[in-house]
Amino acid sequence: MKHKYKHGYFTLILAMLFWPLSQSNAAEHIIDMTAEKIDGGLLAYKMQSHTAGGVDITTRYSSVATIPGPTIVLAEGDTVTLTIRNGINVTDQQVSVHVHGVHYTILSDGTLKVINKIEDEGAYPSGFYTYLWTIAPGTAGTWPYHDHNFETHNGSEVKGLFGAVIVNPASGSVTASDGRNIASVPVSSIKKDYVLYLGDDAFWGMAIDGTSKQQTALGVNPLLTANRNDNVRFHLIAMGTYLNQFKLNGYQWVDPGTANMINTKAIGPLEKHVFTINASHSAAYMNTNFSRKLMGMTGNFNVTH
Ligand SMILES: [Cu+2]
16 A cells, blocks of 8 residues: 555656646637627627637637627636626626636636625626636536626526537547547547537527637527538537437437447536537437427538538
8 A cells, every 4th residue: 555655646746747748738818708789689798809829819709799609619728817898788787707617716706796705706887807717637528608697696698698618638639439439539630519509499509610710600400511521529518497318310429438329318407418420421410308309409410522
């Protein structure tokens, strides 16, 4: 036992020695977003500016506020300074950004004082609030963010104030499946990232092109496209109040954290599910939960060539 302890201690020292090396690709993100009113009495986030490691990547985002909001792509080891500005201008109403999954102190929780007991952590009309996030090792995954302060202490995500954070693993690779084999593929080989938010009656989609990194809000039950043999990553985030049963017809993928191939996945409220497939055929995607299926909660994934 003593030997084992010493070995563990040695490993810890080694890890500390190599820590700066393994973090050499870590980027500092400076992000500025607004929350605005859009048509139909809805609210939406807009990316005003995003610099990553000193490089301005703002043109990757829509120039108007969108539902879903911007997808913030990060990697383990990164840091984020995110400022939210309130362009909604309803007297006394704050807007905030509350994120799941990544690390931050209580001052960056994006909630009201009645919840966090410290401070109202949002932006008042024409004001701003700044959050600090640490994208610590172990936080790889896809996480929702949403308002927590507008009108109620639960926030206004149902009016459109929601988006996602993708934290890529520091290893730079993810598990993928072509339906038969499981492989580790570089994140850089992913041709399309599709973020699908499961509402109570529809999927809301956001696409990110793997080459241009351009983001496109796709609306409800969107048509998804890929070329044959492309690696495509699906990020499913359940926003609604029902249990979902996700299916992509004729595809099998790896259940995260396991070596199991699955062809359907139960996703409860606030749960998420991320998988990467190699595109082989066109297929419908759907929520096969009976009542949701009746509501037409389905769309198509078209694979060409
Ligand atoms: Cu939440």
